[in-house]
Amino acid sequence: MQLSKKNLHERLDKIYDAIVIGGGAGGLSAGIYLQRYRLSSLIVDKGKARSFWMQELHNYLGLPPDTPGRVLLQQGKQHYQSLDGDFLNGVVEEVVDEGETFAVRVKVGRQNSIYPIFRTKYLIAASGIIDHLLPLDDMRNVYEYAGYNLHVCMVCDGYEMTDKKCGLFAGKEASIENMVFTLSWFTPYITVFTHGLFEVSDRLRQKLREHGYPLVETPISQFLGEKHHMTGVELADRSTIPLETGLIAMGSRYHNTYLKGLNLEMKGENLATDKMCRTSHPRVFAIGDLKVGLNQVVIAAGDGALAGTQIWRDIRATSAPRVWEENLPVVAG
Amino acid sequence: MQLSKKNLHERLDKIYDAIVIGGGAGGLSAGIYLQRYRLSSLIVDKGKARSFWMQELHNYLGLPPDTPGRVLLQQGKQHYQSLDGDFLNGVVEEVVDEGETFAVRVKVGRQNSIYPIFRTKYLIAASGIIDHLLPLDDMRNVYEYAGYNLHVCMVCDGYEMTDKKCGLFAGKEASIENMVFTLSWFTPYITVFTHGLFEVSDRLRQKLREHGYPLVETPISQFLGEKHHMTGVELADRSTIPLETGLIAMGSRYHNTYLKGLNLEMKGENLATDKMCRTSHPRVFAIGDLKVGLNQVVIAAGDGALAGTQIWRDIRATSAPRVWEENLPVVAG
Numbered sequence: 001m002q003l004s005k006k007n008l009h010e011r012l013d014k015i016y017d018a019i020v021i022g023g024g025a026g027g028l029s030a031g032i033y034l035q036r037y038r039l040s041s042l043i044v045d046k047g048k049a050r051s052f053w054m055q056e057l058h059n060y061l062g063l064p065p066d067t068p069g070r071v072l073l074q075q076g077k078q079h080y081q082s083l084d085g086d087f088l089n090g091v092v093e094e095v096v097d098e099g100e101t102f103a104v105r106v107k108v109g110r111q112n113s114i115y116p117i118f119r120t121k122y123l124i125a126a127s128g129i130i131d132h133l134l135p136l137d138d139m140r141n142v143y144e145y146a147g148y149n150l151h152v153c154m155v156c157d158g159y160e161m162t163d164k165k166c167g168l169f170a171g172k173e174a175s176i177e178n179m180v181f182t183l184s185w186f187t188p189y190i191t192v193f194t195h196g197l198f199e200v201s202d203r204l205r206q207k208l209r210e211h212g213y214p215l216v217e218t219p220i221s222q223f224l225g226e227k228h229h230m231t232g233v234e235l236a237d238r239s240t241i242p243l244e245t246g247l248i249a250m251g252s253r254y255h256n257t258y259l260k261g262l263n264l265e266m267k268g269e270n271l272a273t274d275k276m277c278r279t280s281h282p283r284v285f286a287i288g289d290l291k292v293g294l295n296q297v298v299i300a301a302g303d304g305a306l307a308g309t310q311i312w313r314d315i316r317a318t319s320a321p322r323v324w325e326e327n328l329p330v331v332a333g
Numbered sequence: 334m335q336l337s338k339k340n341l342h343e344r345l346d347k348i349y350d351a352i353v354i355g356g357g358a359g360g361l362s363a364g365i366y367l368q369r370y371r372l373s374s375l376i377v378d379k380g381k382a383r384s385f386w387m388q389e390l391h392n393y394l395g396l397p398p399d400t401p402g403r404v405l406l407q408q409g410k411q412h413y414q415s416l417d418g419d420f421l422n423g424v425v426e427e428v429v430d431e432g433e434t435f436a437v438r439v440k441v442g443r444q445n446s447i448y449p450i451f452r453t454k455y456l457i458a459a460s461g462i463i464d465h466l467l468p469l470d471d472m473r474n475v476y477e478y479a480g481y482n483l484h485v486c487m488v489c490d491g492y493e494m495t496d497k498k499c500g501l502f503a504g505k506e507a508s509i510e511n512m513v514f515t516l517s518w519f520t521p522y523i524t525v526f527t528h529g530l531f532e533v534s535d536r537l538r539q540k541l542r543e544h545g546y547p548l549v550e551t552p553i554s555q556f557l558g559e560k561h562h563m564t565g566v567e568l569a570d571r572s573t574i575p576l577e578t579g580l581i582a583m584g585s586r587y588h589n590t591y592l593k594g595l596n597l598e599m600k601g602e603n604l605a606t607d608k609m610c611r612t613s614h615p616r617v618f619a620i621g622d623l624k625v626g627l628n629q630v631v632i633a634a635g636d637g638a639l640a641g642t643q644i645w646r647d648i649r650a651t652s653a654p655r656v657w658e659e660n661l662p663v664v665a666g
Contacts, residue, residue: 029394029631036392036492038519059369061362061634062396062405065412072395079398083492155642159369159416181654186371188655212660275608275626293608294642298362301394302635309488309627312518321514322521327545 002081003042003088005108008116011086016040018311019104019120021092021258024049025297026288027126028076029304035083037312042086042118044106046255049073050128050289051297053147055228059156060297072297092258095123102283121283122311125271126304127255128289133248134169134195134220141222145230150223150246154179155296157247158186164244165189167233169220171250172198179249180213188212191241193233195219216241256290267292276310277303285311335414336375336421338441341449344419349373351644352437352453354425354591357382358630359621360459361409362637368416370645375419375451377439379588382406383461383622384630386480388561392489393630405630425591428456435616454616455644458604459637460588461622466581467502467528467553474555478563483556483579487512488629490580491519497577498522500566502553504583505531512582513546521545524574526566528552549574589623600625609643610636618644 003011018034020027023045034041051057054069063072081087090108093115101119108114131152133142142150151157166187170176176192183190192208194200196219208215218235223246225231232242254269265272265280270292277285285307288300336344351367353360356378367374384390387402396405414420423439426448434452441447464485466475475483484490499520503509509525516523525541527533529552541548551568556579558564565575587602598605598613603625610618618640621633 025394032392032394038492038495059365059638060395061358061365061409061412061637062393062400064408065415067395075397076394079394082398159371162371182649184654184656185649185652188657190657209662210656211654212657214660294638296635296638298631298638299635302629302632304394305392305627305629305631316515316518319518321517321544323517323543324521324523324545327547329542 001084001086003086005114008088008108011042011118012116014040014119015101016042016086016118016120017315018042018122018124018308019044019102019118020124020126021104022046022049022126022128022255022288023073023077023087024126024128024288024300025051025072025076026128026300026304027124028073028080029301030124030126030285030287030308031080031085031304032076032083033305033308034311035080035085037308039308039312039315040086042088042120043080044088044090044092044104044118046091046127047089048130050130050295054156055147057297058159069297092127095258095262097262097281121315123284124304124307124311125256125259125279125284125286125290126288126300127258128300129252129254129295131248131252132171132250134250136220136222138222145223145225145228145246146248148228148230149244150230150248152248153295154183154186154247155294158183161186161245161247163187163189165191165242167191167193167241167243167246169193169195169246169248169250173200173204175249175251176200176204176208179247180208181211183247184211191216191243193220196236252289254290259284275306277307278310283314334417334419336419338447341421341441344375344451345449347373347452348434349375349419349451349453350648351375351455351457351641352377352435352451353457353459354437355379355382355459355461355588355621356406356410356420357459357461357621357633358384358405358409359461359633359637360457361406361413362634363457363459363618363620363641364413364418364637365409365416366638366641367644368413368418370641372641372645372648373419375421375453376413377421377423377425377437377451379424379460380422381463383463383628387489388480390630391492402630425460428591428595430595430614454648456617457637457640457644458589458592458612458617458619458623459621459633460591461633462585462587462628464581464585465504465583467583469553469555471555478556478558478561478579479581481561481563482577483563483581485581486628487516487519487580488627491516494519494578494580496520496522498524498575500524500526500574500576500579502526502528502579502581502583506533506537508582508584509533509537509541512580513541514544516580517544520578524549524576526553529569585622587623592617608639610640611643616647
């Protein structure tokens with residue numbers, strides 16, 4: 001059921017089989033599998049998963065390619081709740097390993113917040129990442145275009161950039177190097193913007209020049225365009241540069257601070273997992289963008305199936321098979 | 334485009350970046366990713382993927398849980414073709430490794446068949462498995478219920494069997510042992526049928542008896558029911574046993590004979606793959622049910638994304654970045 005400040009006390013004595021942190025594609029898919037394995041689960045969702053921002057989900061099998069990410073999420077939540085899964089809007093602040101269970105402390109409500117603690121045998125970390133956007137004075141100007149023709153994921157939207165005049169908005173030199181030559185697979189008409197945030201080495205300047213990619217180091221004052229369609233940028237010096245599309249490559253924020261106390265094995269910024277998405281803690285799973293791998297909706301959804309299935313296997317292994325009582329042989333007394 | 338006997342000659346001189354064998358969930362997802370990476374691909378589909386038979390796809394994120402498998406496949410095919418992918422109805426008979434390319438021989442047409450050979454740099458084996466069904470004299474009687482309330486996949490449909498009177502139709506003793514106690518997670522009201530196909534050991538008989546699961550060894554003459562709703566079985570001795578659902582566990586046929594000549598590394602009946610679904614041959618990928626792992630639609634779809642992405646990375650690594658010609662520095666002549 002949908003939990004809220006009013007009814008969540010009904011669940012404070014419960015020990016869930018699994019609490020899923022994050023109600024994006026991975027978390028919802030995990031929840032659907034868990035409930036269908038007849039396990040009890042709670043999804044805690046802070047809202048606005050990365051896929052929520054995608055105006056068109058172009059590469060998810062089964063949905064028309066103009067389906068907004070939020071439609072996938074709505075359908076998934078409805079699906080999960082039709083299976084009697086519990087869902088709570090809130091932010092997980094801390095997870096404490098109590099041995100047999102985890103205590104999961106959640107902040108509920110932006111105002112007059114309360115901090116209930118839920119208990120669970122297994123934990124699925126599905127809280128994902130969110131992209132750093134270009135830091136302009138007026139962020140509404142960025143939100144106007146982000147997820148439309150100002151993209152954050154080349155795998156998702158490179159196809160839409162094909163042979164278009166594209167701005168690459170980078171947060172550091174390494175981001176330029178990592179992205180620009182891959183982006184050129186889709187379009188060679190790339191202008192690189194540093195927004196004045198960092199210096200560019202002579203070596204990289206030379207490489208960009210050799211490929212004909214202009215480098216713009218003047219800070220950006222605003223994106224130009226209308227109706228969510230970005231048509232260029234205006235710089236601090238009032239000059240403008242026309243663009244047809246853009247890719248923001250300023251890194252990501254990982255929503256994983258609540259896991260810090262568990263000392264899970266990391267690979268760089270990602271959680272290390274086995275092929276069933278189990279972390280170095282046997283009762284903690286990580287799925288979707290938090291783990292090592294490709295940050296794609298369909299892969300997060302598959303991860304949810306894997307983690308849910310492995311938790312079922314674990315729990316089943318400790319349970320005796322059920323018997324058909326009426327058919328049991330009569331034992332002589 | 335849709336290839337057929339009439340137009341396929343237009344593609345016989347082409348070298349595809351990838352040929353995908355199988356137009357099920359995995360193959361279509363791979364095709365969508367490949368086309369969006371601006372690679373050329375051909376899907377060869379023999380028709381009737383395993384998911385085609387599922388009347389309701391209960392656990393695929395993003396689709397209402399009463400969506401038939403064939404609707405997912407139709408949507409996926411339409412999606413793939415909207416990206417200009419080539420699609421051919423046919424059966425791959427043989428794959429020959431020619432060094433830089435593979436030659437893929439396809440049987441096209443059930444009558445007056447022709448056997449064109451297509452060429453490709455990479456191969457994605459996505460041809461999956463199909464379940465052996467109960468071998469009755471009148472197989473139409475089995476097809477009447479299979480995929481409705483006579484299931485073949487416990488992970489997919491165990492939830493629907495919850496606390497129902499369930500027939501477990503096994504093909505050998507090991508299938509009973511592997512399935513019956515797991516099935517009891519969903520329902521303890523299990524009747525085990527051997528259809529007279531094999532002997533059951535005293536040890537297993539005793540275990541079934543201890544759990545109250547009747548064992549029926551008389552061959553089945555037909556399923557009873559109407560309008561795709563199975564209500565029981567009639568045995569060869571004319572007695573009937575009422576049931577509310579059923580699970581067929583008679584093993585699977587792997588659609589992989591065309592790969593035999595490539596001597597790929599196997600794990601049991603499955604192809605061994607790395608985390609990007611690459612087999613022991615660097616230019617052959619295996620996705621979905623052919624590889625080791627959970628046989629689920631959403632996982633096959635994720636596999637397609639992985640294999641498509643790795644092929645893109647491979648091909649990209651051998652290509653120079655594109656340059657913005659107009660912006661190149663003028664070289665003194």
